[in-house]
Structures are given as structure tokens and as C-alpha cells.
Amino acid sequence: MKNKLKNELINSPTHDTLSLEGIAKLYKFMQREKQLKDICNLELIKVRPNDGRNYIYVNRKQFIGSDRVDLINKLYDHFYGTSLEGLYEDWLRWRRDCTHVSNKTIKENIFLWNAYFKNKPVFKIPIKDLKATDFIKFFRAMLKAESMTRKRFNDAKSVLNGLFYYAIEIGTVNYNPIKEINFRQFQFKPVNKKKEVFTLAERQLLLDYLEPINDIFSLSAQFDFYLICRSAELRALRWTDIEGNIIKIQTQLLDDQTMNDDLTFNPRTYENVTHIKGNTDYGYRYMPLTDGAKQALKRIKDVNPDGEFILMRDGEQLTTITFNRHLKAYCESVGIEPRTSHKIRFTVASLLYKNGVPATTLQRLLGHSTLAMTLHYLRDITPEEDTFNAMKAVLG
Structure with a gap:
């Protein structure tokens, strides 16, 4: 497979100007394939006879690529490059289809995501690289920019916890760093219960x-x-x-x-x-x-x-x-x-x-x-x- 990929890259119509780029792509592919072998059995990759697409099941989830290279790249992005932002839409559909959460709750989740997390840089970082300190800094900046009640904050935080639980279930990460945070360090807006x-x-x-x-x-x-x-x-x-x-x-x-x-x-x-x-x-x-x-x-x-x-x-x-x-x-x-x-x-x-x-x-x-x-x-x-x-x- 690797020799085939190498030949395809080197013998492409633009090999005169892209041969070095082709070599770089081959090396990147081989490195990704090596890393993925620690997570899943790539020997289980199969080819569909009707359209030639490659597919594999990992943790009961199906991954499909137009060819082996495309499938390897998708697997790598899933396990190593997926961000919370990248998981967000799949998480919402998963909650709709696989849990007993109401549509009303899902709609509230969307509102909270758009209000506090959408397009924020920390949620574009690969999940595997996120640490508790990343969220401590984010939460501190968020609470400085907007005074929030503890309940409102916990409602928003539940969206992030839900995303991490989903990421754990599909095998993207093994733990939720938000659980390591001591939230008593933050100050919240008092509630006038009257x-x-x-x-x-x-x-x-x-x-x-x-x-x-x-x-x-x-x-x-x-x-x-x-x-x-x-x-x-x-x-x-x-x-x-x-x-x-x-x-x-x-x-x-x-x-x-x-x-x-x-x-x-x-x-x-x-x-x-x-x-x-x-x-x-x-x-x-x-x-x-x-x-x-x-x-x-x-x-x-x-x-x-x-x-x-x-x-x-x-x-x-x-x-x-x-x-x-x-x-x-x-x-x-x-x-x-x-x-x-x-x-x-x-x-x-x-x-x-x-x-x-x-x-x-x-x-x-x-x-x-x-x-x-x-x-x-x-x-x-x-x-x-x-x-x-x-x-x-x-x-x-």
C-alpha cells in the first residue's frame, strides 16, 4: 500500500514541481498510520466492492473514506485532531438520536454554545491537547467579561461536560480535564431571590x-x-x-x-x-x-x-x-x-x-x-x- 501511494505521489502529472511535497505527504501518511496502530487495528479496514470506498468500525462507530489515504486522515483527525468545536454538531445529533434528552434541552444547549463558546480559540484546539489550565484561563476571562450567576455558569459548563463525555464514549479522549478544576476560585453574581x-x-x-x-x-x-x-x-x-x-x-x-x-x-x-x-x-x-x-x-x-x-x-x-x-x-x-x-x-x-x-x-x-x-x-x-x-x- 505504501509503495502504491509513493508511486501515485511521485508519478503524478505535477511531480516535477511537487515531488518534495509528495514525499512530505507520504511521510505524513506513514506517521499517521503508525500512530493509529496504537489505537485501532488497521488490518480491519475493508473495501466496499460496489464503490471501492474504504471503511472500518472502531468502538461500534463506522468510518468511511474514498480510499485508504482518505480513511487514515479521517481516523487521525477523529482521534488526534478533533476539537470541541469539531465535535459540537455530531454531539447534538447524538444527543437527539441516542439519549433521552428532550429537544427543549438540546435547543438550550445550542443557545448556550452560541452565547459563550462559539468561535472561541480554545474550542478549536485538538481535544487531546486541552488541559485544565486552558479552561481555568477561559472561565476566568469569561466571568471577568460578564457577571454570571452560579446557576447560569453551571448550565453553560454542562455543555462542555457533555461534549467531553461524548468524546470519551467515542474514544477520542480518556478523561475530562474540566473535572480537575476547583470552581471555588471563581466569583459569581449573587442572586436576589426576592x-x-x-x-x-x-x-x-x-x-x-x-x-x-x-x-x-x-x-x-x-x-x-x-x-x-x-x-x-x-x-x-x-x-x-x-x-x-x-x-x-x-x-x-x-x-x-x-x-x-x-x-x-x-x-x-x-x-x-x-x-x-x-x-x-x-x-x-x-x-x-x-x-x-x-x-x-x-x-x-x-x-x-x-x-x-x-x-x-x-x-x-x-x-x-x-x-x-x-x-x-x-x-x-x-x-x-x-x-x-x-x-x-x-x-x-x-x-x-x-x-x-x-x-x-x-x-x-x-x-x-x-x-x-x-x-x-x-x-x-x-x-x-x-x-x-x-x-x-x-x-x-
């Missing part, structure tokens, strides 16, 4: 503003402030789920956007699924209907008398995107910071906890698999004036 929920005053301000507005979006927001379910569960509630003074949480309206091979996404689709996220030990959850919730339901029935689902407009279920768009407008109208429907869930949980509902009961109402997750939801919604008065009464 801004993550509506205060008692803001909740009441919104309810007072929405009360005279008699459309489905206003009424759905009012109804949401009296429940503690997920946004996807709220949109999937049926009138038949109401059983006297309780409502049964048993369905979710899930949206999905499947990813194409070119990393574009198909139009969003929606599906009602009988599957409850989180703790299913109790079966489907039941939630008490307060007087406020019942009043909201009565008004919703007036504007949606014939719908199968409680929250419908023009025969279609409300979506989370549409709901949040209207909620943002309502917040801006009363002069408070816009928040999403998910933050209403935080708010109601915190309000119930403040008024004596045990955390274990909240865990069941929220549908959480762990108490730790429930505690993560709880925020201090006590007005500062009340805190001051309490301290004054106790401490003098």
Missing part, C-alpha cells in the same frame, strides 16, 4: 388590576395565583378534572420542536400527555380549590362554556408562551418587574409556607420527588417593614 417571586403587595396589585378584565388571559392569570401547579399542568386542566372542592392534576400540555440534521428546528407541536412530572408515589395529585379559585373558574366558564379544557381560546388550549406574553404586559401595566408563570408557582408555594403549610405537604402539592427541590422553591416574601417590626418587638 426578585424571583411576586411579593404579597405585587400579587395583590396584579389581582386588583386583572379583576375587571374579563378575557381568558386575565382570568387564567388570576386562576394561576390560586393554584400551585406547573404551567404545563395548568394548560391541560379539563372541566372534568374538578371533583367538588378539589381539582385533579393528571395531564400536561407538552410542546416539542424536533431538531433536523442541519440543527434547525421544526415548527412547535403540542400534545396532552397523561404523565405527571416529579413524585408519582402518590399517583395523580389533588389540589384544593379555594374560594378565589372557584370564583375565577366561574368567570372562565362564562367565557369558555363549551371547551373541553378550562383554559381555551377560539377552540385552542392556551400555550405557556402566549400566557407569559400577556403576563409580562400585565406586570408592565402595573409597574412591576415582569415574571413568568413559573414564578407564580414559586410565589404561591412561598405564600403557603409563610402561612404555616408544612414543607412536606408542599412537596406533595408541588409534585416534587425530593424535599430539597421543594425547599429550593421557597422564598422570603415577608415585607421588610414586617421584618423590622418583628425584630423590634423581639429585641427591643
Whole structure:
């Protein structure tokens, strides 16, 4: 094979001017072939009889080249020259096809990659040459350029960890250098957890503003402030789920956007699924209907008398995107910071906890698999004036 390659290179039509280049190519090929023998058995290379292409399976992955030289070069690039940037698109397709990761998560991965890692020099370096110090320098520069919360940073870092796990699985590298980093050396933007929920005053301000507005979006927001379910569960509630003074949480309206091979996404689709996220030990959850919730339901029935689902407009279920768009407008109208429907869930949980509902009961109402997750939801919604008065009464 090597003599054949040598003859092809030397006897090429341009050998008078490229003979030295041909010799260099031959030497490069031989060196690459020698290095690859330490990783895979090149004797397993086969030739397709129909088109003459060379192929080999390494770690259950097929590599194909137009000829042996092309195949060797592809194998070398895979094992020795592949960068994180070079693996990125294959990793996304692998996550779509070979894991249970949702398309929503993959879309978030793409956003984080484009926001923090795309076209950065360190991600063009061959993976085998990357060291922990390369990432320490990158992370330090990234955090200096933009203040980030620890959660945001960890979300971004998870993309890089995912790429390394993929590289390990396909045999490109043997370990993840990011795991060697002590992240306590970095400083992160503090989180103002009070801004993550509506205060008692803001909740009441919104309810007072929405009360005279008699459309489905206003009424759905009012109804949401009296429940503690997920946004996807709220949109999937049926009138038949109401059983006297309780409502049964048993369905979710899930949206999905499947990813194409070119990393574009198909139009969003929606599906009602009988599957409850989180703790299913109790079966489907039941939630008490307060007087406020019942009043909201009565008004919703007036504007949606014939719908199968409680929250419908023009025969279609409300979506989370549409709901949040209207909620943002309502917040801006009363002069408070816009928040999403998910933050209403935080708010109601915190309000119930403040008024004596045990955390274990909240865990069941929220549908959480762990108490730790429930505690993560709880925020201090006590007005500062009340805190001051309490301290004054106790401490003098």
C-alpha cells in the first residue's frame, strides 16, 4: 500500500514541481498510520466492492473514506485532531438520536454554545491537547467579561461536560480535564431571590388590576395565583378534572420542536400527555380549590362554556408562551418587574409556607420527588417593614 501511494505521489502529472511535497505527504501518511496502530487495528479496514470506498468500525462507530489515504486522515483527525468545536454538531445529533434528552434541552444547549463558546480559540484546539489550565484561563476571562450567576455558569459548563463525555464514549479522549478544576476560585453574581417571586403587595396589585378584565388571559392569570401547579399542568386542566372542592392534576400540555440534521428546528407541536412530572408515589395529585379559585373558574366558564379544557381560546388550549406574553404586559401595566408563570408557582408555594403549610405537604402539592427541590422553591416574601417590626418587638 505504501509503495502504491509513493508511486501515485511521485508519478503524478505535477511531480516535477511537487515531488518534495509528495514525499512530505507520504511521510505524513506513514506517521499517521503508525500512530493509529496504537489505537485501532488497521488490518480491519475493508473495501466496499460496489464503490471501492474504504471503511472500518472502531468502538461500534463506522468510518468511511474514498480510499485508504482518505480513511487514515479521517481516523487521525477523529482521534488526534478533533476539537470541541469539531465535535459540537455530531454531539447534538447524538444527543437527539441516542439519549433521552428532550429537544427543549438540546435547543438550550445550542443557545448556550452560541452565547459563550462559539468561535472561541480554545474550542478549536485538538481535544487531546486541552488541559485544565486552558479552561481555568477561559472561565476566568469569561466571568471577568460578564457577571454570571452560579446557576447560569453551571448550565453553560454542562455543555462542555457533555461534549467531553461524548468524546470519551467515542474514544477520542480518556478523561475530562474540566473535572480537575476547583470552581471555588471563581466569583459569581449573587442572586436576589426576592426578585424571583411576586411579593404579597405585587400579587395583590396584579389581582386588583386583572379583576375587571374579563378575557381568558386575565382570568387564567388570576386562576394561576390560586393554584400551585406547573404551567404545563395548568394548560391541560379539563372541566372534568374538578371533583367538588378539589381539582385533579393528571395531564400536561407538552410542546416539542424536533431538531433536523442541519440543527434547525421544526415548527412547535403540542400534545396532552397523561404523565405527571416529579413524585408519582402518590399517583395523580389533588389540589384544593379555594374560594378565589372557584370564583375565577366561574368567570372562565362564562367565557369558555363549551371547551373541553378550562383554559381555551377560539377552540385552542392556551400555550405557556402566549400566557407569559400577556403576563409580562400585565406586570408592565402595573409597574412591576415582569415574571413568568413559573414564578407564580414559586410565589404561591412561598405564600403557603409563610402561612404555616408544612414543607412536606408542599412537596406533595408541588409534585416534587425530593424535599430539597421543594425547599429550593421557597422564598422570603415577608415585607421588610414586617421584618423590622418583628425584630423590634423581639429585641427591643
